[in-house]
Amino acid sequence: MGRAEERQARQRGARRAARKRPSGGKRTGIRRFFTWKKILGTFFAFCLLGMLGFVVLYLVVDIPKGNAAAKMQSNVYKYSNGDVIARTGDVNREIVDLDKVPTEVQKTFVAAENKSFYKDEGIDFKGTARGVLNTVTGKGKQGGSTITQQYVKNYYLSQDQTVSRKLKELVISLKVDREKSKDDILAGYINTSYYGRGAYGIQAAAQAYYSVDAKDLSVQQGAYLAALLQAPSQYDYSSATPTGRKLVKARWNYVLDNMVEEDWLDSGKRAELKFPKPHDPKAPPGREGQIGYLVEEAKREVLRNSNLSEAEFEAGGYTITLNIDPDKQKQLEKAVDAKLNDKLDRKKSKADARVQAGAASVDPKTGKVLAMYGGEDYVKHYTNNATRRDYQSASTFKPLILAAALENGSKTQQGLPITASTVYDGTSKRPVKGGDVAFAPPNEDDVNYGDVTVQKAMNKSVNSVFAQMGVDVGMPKVMETAGKLGMDVKGLPAVPAQTLGSMGASPLEMAGVYATLDNHGKKVTPALVGSVEHKDRTVDLPDPIGDQVVQRGTADSITSVLTGVVDDGTGRAVRNPSQDVAGKTGTSDDNKSAWFTGYTPKLVTSVGLFGEGDKGKQVSMKGAGGFPRINGSGFPADIWAAYTFDAMGSPSSFDLDTNMGAAIAPVPDPSSSAPKDPSSTPTKPEDDDEPTKKPTNTPTPTKSSTTPTPTPTPTRTTPMPTTDPNPTDTDGPPDDPEDGLFGRD
Template structure:
């Protein structure tokens, strides 16, 4: 430019500044309107270990000046603003020089900004390349110097400035480039970072190590010239190689990725953290939060190992698992798929533990909710239902005829046995009974129970999001669910009927330590403890000798298997008092039948791979947990004799064949009145008891309404068997009358004792003790007048049969006695 035009250019600059001065900016207003400085949030496990940082485009962690070494501060001052401690926020000499150059070239060329001005630009004015913006920056910098100390300004600057590779602030820069906090930076490392501020891309040590090294040495030279470091320290630092420890932000893997995804969804969908999703996003990724989650690294690792130990091959189905502490609702582990980090798996980032996009059919794992509904409705565990056939008229005019697994037929089976053996047909009939004969009402009551216990607890963060559908097939698990809600609902059974909503977080605090969120267990008693005690007793038998035996770990545990239609989904959900885990196995792409040749075992039931995974996890997870029983309640039972022909309580004259004795949990029994008819004893058919054992015959007669009288007789029939009865079978006799039964007596063989020479009384005693009867005949042995006759009155002189003969016990021995 022509020298004669320089005064004109300077005049233009001064004119522009003068015009801007008419509208001076106000620091307080700027501070009030400035957006909060983005800070990186950190997600920690329950044991305090770091899981992963979370940040948006700016990775920043604010640290106080006390944690920034003096070498770092000096290095930045030396290279960015060597007169920092001498000016009042504006280096007039540098500013006029830069303004002159900018004006004479017609564009912004030189900065001339002090550290204070750079901070103002980062925090308030932005980096618009105009003279008016530069003027506002200078004014605000001056005002800031009147408000804060040099150290305070320098600390703020070091926490805002960009160091490249996504690192904002000195702490993030130290972690990004050297894998250490700012407080541990060496002199050489401090100089390298200080050198990046002017041009992070140009001096990037990752892609331009030589330029970065030269720039570092330039900073060190400036520090030496300003007397900030000794010559020896300078010589040592410039000789050090640049050894980086780069944190690869885009490819870095962290533990429990499916859980982290779930946590993000939980946070972003929670109105307590902001009115809008954007507000919550800004808080999570820019708010510098410290988040202590519920995840336990040991349990997480054991859950992943359990899945991989059973499903070994890429051709195997996928698995998902959620583990919860039922007492607190804390999510302890979550496996959402095969490998979150697999770039070749299109389902890798789909969190199947949270249901994926649809959820999956629960199969018979849904039956415990019907079990609870049935017990609440007054159905006894011992009440019998048809387990072989059922036909259900549907609302669309068709008839549904469900079957059992593999076409099994069970006849009539109790509620307890139907649960242990997972009998579909019986459970459809149970559902109908829950609805008092209306199966749609029964289905509604079943899904209401499931919802009350925890199903659909978390529709903001999981799938499916639709409500449970109360259709007849709901009882066998045609509604879709996910492992989180299944674990949560079974947790209600593990904790005595109290439900605690699941949570992934213990505490969330802001950078300054303010508690933003604190998890508080708020158990809600949703099922009567007495009902849960009975249900748990049945579900423990499922694992002991029912369909869930493959999950048995040898301690008190409940559980239930589930297999969806066409074997497309398989479940095992179970619990010990301290932990509940839900396991699903299936293919994420859809309802793929898990039968050969698709799977290497055929078919896949809930009692196969899912139960095995559950056991593989729980054996390790419970290793250090004390063995505890489930919470129990003093369950009182009520027994009622019901006349099933009239639906009332049997009276003393009710025929026994009309009476069904049913046991109910106290409080669930039906409120029935005593039958008014009949009013007298009835003529009842006498049952046949011939051939039965004595005790069975007595029980049968008693149950038929009669009293048994027992007589015994020797017989060649098996001892204790009824050989006759009176009245005969089929005859009619008055209720409560007596039926005499004759029972065979064992016939034993005894040896006839010798009673010759004994008195009649003594002989009788000996024979009786030997098991014989005595028949006495009086006859003279000889003529008493004959001197040769040794006649003794009353003495036995002959017996028949003779001594030593073997006869049946009870036989008669004839003895001849002298008169």
């Protein structure tokens, strides 16, 4: 026998031995406990127990009496001192029979929420299982409930997100579906749901959004109301963000497309339907003046920062204590009236009638919103000007560009570190170098400044300097820093045009950004609501003070530079001999917005003026108050000063850990050393503010490391040297001598 045959024989022998080996040998390790038989047996046992448990639950749980209306309570809103601001929660509902609602409108709700409504048995096992799993694992609120389940939750149960409530909902939904007709269930659903604007039920919603009865709703209006149920506040088109408006339109289209798919709506008619914009809301009684703005924004903040649904919150029983200081609130309202409203004649002047004011005041150490001005009257102007984000932030964005430079140790095109003393070319319309796109922004009034330090460029708000700086730093880094400081820059392109503050922002948002600088780089997220209490649950709110988002050296350097804007720049209207002040003015394209955002060590306040025409259209404010242009150094700065110097308490000084910037220059005031309320009377600028001939000696930029280096102990730097280069005037006019009201921003 050859070797090959021997090897084959051995292999055959091994196989025979393996087959003869006893299979019932003793198992070891984990295999002793887990076999396929045991696993399948356990699975089927659990299924059997689950089925038996559900049968028992079905037999035990009865359909309860409807109790939703009985559980409705008021929500109480209070000032920080405990005084009541307002009570809300009176149920705005009028039950209507289903035959009073057009058939096509009925079908919009089915198309939106539950296309199988007329065929199912009242429950969605898959959606409910997902909801139970999400609740058990803490992944959030369930979705996928049928119309029957939602009706049961609204009318028979509560909005609590618990496993026991979901199981009860499942059982009761099965019983309700067997005992009631589909029309009765649908009628109950559309009459108990919450639509926003304080409206419960379709009749109240039809009046709130379209000023018609439910019987007169069109199919497109019904589709909007059906879409609205998914997120009433977010989808209220009159007050929604741009994202919210896109979402509700997409939801509206989804509803109508589903109706076509189910043969409930002719495709030809569907193609002709246009989105029905709802009417502006009417303020309920007791919301006049600033109260409505405070209450509505407090509600939005609670819903944004908690796990409460709007229906849960509107069921009432909550005490919401705001951080608003009633004294400071009165002082802010008084300042706006004295420095703006009393100077405008909105009835006779179209220009005056276009001006809207908004303001927010924040404690930089706690993040509390101490005062907020939303507009002339919530009843007359529903949109909250303190929180609206549809107007450009303008030059109030410039400090964030310098902050990005300092934070990233950025350098100029010549390789020099960017600091307050770095010299840039301030020529108007100078093409930006190194960018991916051509960009050559003009300075205000097309003034040429020639060689100018960053400090002087900030003081005078020189567009050409900060456009170049943005490219030197890298616009992605600029936008990243802006986001860290508190601006909402998600989805915005990182292009040089953003250096002019072309993105939208609100006074509340800008107050938070500057409060973070005032708080030495530790993030401040303004908090209007201090606490939310309920007898049956605890509502936790996030801490307004967050992590260190930029280095202290960066934040303090920006504060130091911004004191120069007040001492020797566009913010001179707020100079005060007894108080350290930092701030920045801003005026947007075509004078559609004007800003002053400023701060002391104790108080940060942002004031914005916005040109608003018919139907909320953005318009210019030119001519308002009898002035050719409204700049941040005018009405906004006057309001800021009148409020701040009245509300700040005792004078205080910045504690700055930096060796950069203008710091605090003493302001001569031989007549008084007390805080002064700057007048709106135009003043002539100092001589060194006028563009002059270019100096022969240009100082060398100061030496700087790649990141701002704080001094060992907090110090206050001295003012900029008098040898700094002055602006150069080659083509443009001199600074406007009346910059107290409409000077350069």
